[in-house]
Amino acid sequence: MAIRHFITGAAEDTPSPSRRGFLKAAGAAGGALMVGFWALPESIAAGINPAVDSYVASAFITIGADDSVxxxxxxVEMGQGAYTVLPMLIAxxxxxxxxxxxxxHAPPDAKVYGLPFGDQFTGGSLTIRTLWEPMRQTxxxxxxxxxxAAANDWKVDVAxxxxxxxxxxxxxxxxSxxxxxxxxxxAALPVPQKIVLKPADQFKLVGTPVKRLDAKDKVNGVAQFGIDVHLPGMLVASxxxxxxxGGKLKSVDDRKTRKMHGVRQVVRLDNAVAVVADNTWYARKGVEALKVxxxxxxxxxxSTADLRALMTAALKKPGxxxxxxxxxxxxxxxxxQTIERTYINPMLAHAPMEPLNxxxxxxxDSAEIWVGTQAPARARDAAAKVLGMAPEKVxxxxxxxxxxxxxxLEVDYVEQAAAIGRQVKGPVKVVWTREEDIQHDVFRGVYAHTVSASVNAEGFPVALYHKFAGPSNLARWAPGWMTKEGVDVDAVDGSINFPYSIPNMRSEFRTEDGPVxxxxxxxxxxxxxxxxxxxFIDELAYKAxxxxxxxxxxxxxxxxxARHVLQRAAELAGWGTPLPxxxxxxxxxxxxWDTYVAQVVDLTVSDSGEISVQRVACVTDCGIAVNPDxxxxxxxxxxxxxxxxxxxSNITIKNGRAEQSNFHDYRLLRINEAPAIVVEVVKSGESPGGIGEPSVASLLAAFLNAIHAATGKRLYELPATPELIQQSRAA
Incomplete structure (x- = not known):
């Protein structure tokens, strides 16, 4: 049965139809029913330029004759729980x-599975915000x-x-x-002209704590990550x-490597060299034997000093x-009299537990790829370009x-694997070592800020000017998402929506892309x-x-x-009680991300500048919490x-190289260092906001302010190393 398209009619509890949304149903082969819907909430659509008339759906459900859904x-699921929460909305x-x-898993196809932004990706705390209504409507x-269909068969009133x-x-x-x-x-029926959604008081699943659907398979080892893929006859490349x-491969002496047991091939690329072998150990030992x-x-x-100087100099240029x-x-x-401060954000690596592979x-005339990616259509298309194939051949x-x-979200590792794979007969798994993963990251860049304020007689700001400079990620990754005025809406997030009532506030961003x-x-x-x-606000409070x-x-x-989460976090933390x-x-x-988060951090700073965090109280109002767990x-x-x-965390550059290489010098928080965490989720009837990212920024804010409360000195950059603490004390 051919696929039919239907434009939805208006409904009391669904958005009015527009170019942003439509429903489709199809009777698939074998008597299945397929339904898909996409509608972009107006709050998300605001400020996004690309036209969305051609988008089909971000997800489909298929109901089989065997009752399967x-x-x-x-x-994609990368630990955030999407594979539990989205099925909850459907169910x-x-x-x-x-x-x-x-x-x-959806195949790579941005036209069919792309967000209304025209891309198929997972990130930006967008999943629930953009799929809350479409999944329910589906x-x-x-x-x-x-x-x-049942009412027709029984010849009864559908009511x-x-x-x-x-x-x-x-x-x-x-x-029944x-x-x-x-x-x-x-499948033979027209799609309803009015889609009736459940009122919140009839929810059976939404708002209840549900165990992760993927937890069992992850615990027993059944779940397959990209790094777990193993194919017959597969070789491994390091x-x-x-x-x-920006460096290039000049020459390589591989004579010793090619004689080593288990080594099959040495592949040269423009800026890298790979050893292909029977397993990871042989491949890695082969790389170590190369003379490059x-x-x-x-x-x-x-150097890092060069990057810092570049960004601070950019603050003097118009943005x-x-x-x-x-x-x-x-x-x-x-x-x-004005108060002005300069802040520096360090370069950071991602350091995922599963290194790139x-x-x-x-x-x-065709190729297959097995990978874990946040942007499958981009990854497929990038590999196809490297291989000189049409995307549909990959x-x-x-x-x-x-x-x-x-x-x-980046595709550099997929491009590299494709370039290696086209020189290898049979399947090859390219696995980066932890060192390659950290030192060849697509880093969080260095940013510089100046913040200036004028305050009234009571010490409250009547004017605040926030100017900041650094790389524009959107200009590179998704230039179509820049506003017509040239604003990188990601770069300015958290500044343009700074919630305090300040009569005069200006946010200005200067794009400055460095060589990293x-x-x-x-x-x-x-x-x-x-x-x-x-x-800065905390500093103004103390000055007042x-x-x-x-x-x-x-x-x-x-x-x-915002007032409520602040007050509640303070209550949970015992705000105002004295500390040693x-x-x-x-x-x-x-x-x-349409979410409010307040956090209070309790920490201790030793005489030598060592910091230990004892407790964090966190309160969020993220709208409806689909799965509170x-x-x-x-x-x-x-x-x-x-x-x-x-x-x-701090990636430093010396002689054009990232100095950190593994968890010994790019440390992660260890389990014995983790604080007691108290989290409270405000019960709300508002549409869901994002939740994957808000606690990161709000924690760093409370952390900086807690250091000042403990030491009487304020830091203007991170990480808060003992050396930096001691320098601030001496200043």
Whole structure:
């Protein structure tokens, strides 16, 4: 039966139809019913330029004659719980038991599975925000069609029928029929013109804690990540890439390597060399035996000091104004006294637990790829370009991801694997070592900020000017998402929506791309802007002689949700109770991704400058928490991720190379260092906000403020090493 397209009519509890949304149903071969829907919420669509008329759907559900419900997932699972929460939305409206929903990775196809932004990717805390209504509408539309099919068969009024546990029931007679028995008849029906969603008080799944559907397979080893792929006859490649950014391969003496046991081949690339062998050990030993000479190029003498100087110099150049309430520049120019501070954000690596890897099998006129990627269509298309093939000739199998954090939005490792694979007969798995993974990352770049303020007689800011400079990730990765004024909406996030009532506020961003590859890092723009601005606000509170909590609350008259999370976090933390000498308590607030998060950090700073974090109180109002367990887990994970950055993380450059190489010098927070974490999720009726990233930026804000509370000294950069603490004390 051919696929038919239907434009939805308006419904009381669904958005009015527009070019942003439509529903489709199809009777698939074998008597299955397929339903897909995409509608972009207006709040997400605002400011996005690309036209979306051609988009089909971000997810499909297929109901089989055997009662199976298959959800084709356009999103990827990288630990955030998407493979549990999205099936909950389908199951809720479709009225099926959650354990009946089967997940299938979506193939790479941005036209079919792409977000309304025109791309197929997972990131930016967008999953629930963009799929909250479409997934429910998909399930509800399928439910309504199935109920209509049953009513038609029974020749009864559809109002007399309802759905429950994967069956349609006739209320007066008690008759019932399984969904699988209805799919053929349902596929022949028109899609309902009004999609009726459940009211919140009828939710059975949404809002309840549900165990992760993927947990069992991950525990018993059944779950397959990209690095687990093993094919018959597969070889393994280990890689040495140019240690200097932008460097090239000049020459390689591989005579010793080619004589080694298990080594099959040495592959030369423009900026790397790979050893292909029977297993990882042989491949790695083969790389170690190579004698490589690199052309280090223009960046041979690059240092961290150069990058910092580049970004601080950029602050003196004009940028793009993203927010301009009132006239902050005029007020500051006429003020008798202003307060100005400069902040530096360090370069950071992603350091996922699963290092980058990709399996490629290149044939004469087609290829297959097995990989874990956050952007499957981009990865497929990039590999096809390297191989000189049409994209439809490349089949990509996506897998679970052992840590993404933005790193797997990039396709460089897939391109490299394709370039190696085309020189190898048979399948080859390319696996980066931890050293390659950290030293050849697409890093969170160095950023510089200046923040200036003029305050009134009570010490509250009447003008605030935030200017910052650094790489524009959107300009490189998704230039079509830049606003028509040239604003990188990611770079300015956390500044343009800074929630405090300040009569005159200006946010200005200067794009300055350095020679080091940079990209998105968990928490994206707010991880740079929120700690900077929240630290500055905290400093203003102290200068005014006011309690930092009371100071913030006085400026949040327009944000009652922000006030509530701040007050509640303070209550959980025992705000105002005295602490011993050397201990500090700091607070931080975030509003981003349609989510409010407040955190309070309790920590101790020793005489030698060592920091230990004892406790974190975290309160979020993220709208409706579809699965509260997932929300809590995401916040806890983000807190520990952020503490790693706050205490230890810093990629430094010397002679054009990243100096850090593994977890011995790019440390992660260890289990004995993790604080006690108390999380509270505010019960809300608002549409869901993002939750994967907000706790990172808000934690770093509270962390900086707690250090000041403990030491009386304020840091203007991270990580908070003992050396930096001691320098601040001496200043």
């Amino acid at each position: 298959t959800l084709t997932m356009a999103k 809720e409206e479709l009225e099926v038991d959650l354990d009946r929903v089967i997940l299938r 399930g509800a539309a399928a439910r309504m069609v199935l109920i209509q 007399e029928c309802y759905a429950e546990h994967g069956a349609v029931i006739h209320r007066p007679s008690g008759r 029929v399984r969904y699988g028995q209805l799919v053929t008849a349902a 890689v040495a890439a140019s240690p200097v950014f 000479v690199w052309d280090e190029g223009a960046n041979a003498n690059l 793009v104004v993203a927010r301009n309430d009132g006239d902050a520049l005029k007020v500051l120019a006429s003020a008798g 990709c399996v490629v099998h290149v044939g004469p 089949t990509l199998h996506n897998h679970l991801i052992g840590g993404g954090f933005g790193r797997r 590859p940079t990209g998105f890092w968990r928490g994206v723009g707010p991880t740079r802007n929120v700690p900077t601005l929240e630290s 002689g006011k309690d930092p909590l009371a100071y913030r609350l006085a400026m949040l008259d327009k944000h009652p949700r 000498k050397g201990q500090g308590r700091g607070i931080g607030l975030l509003y981003a 997932t929300v809590v887990a995401q916040l806890q994970g983000g807190i520990n991720f952020a503490l790693t950055a706050g205490l230890y």
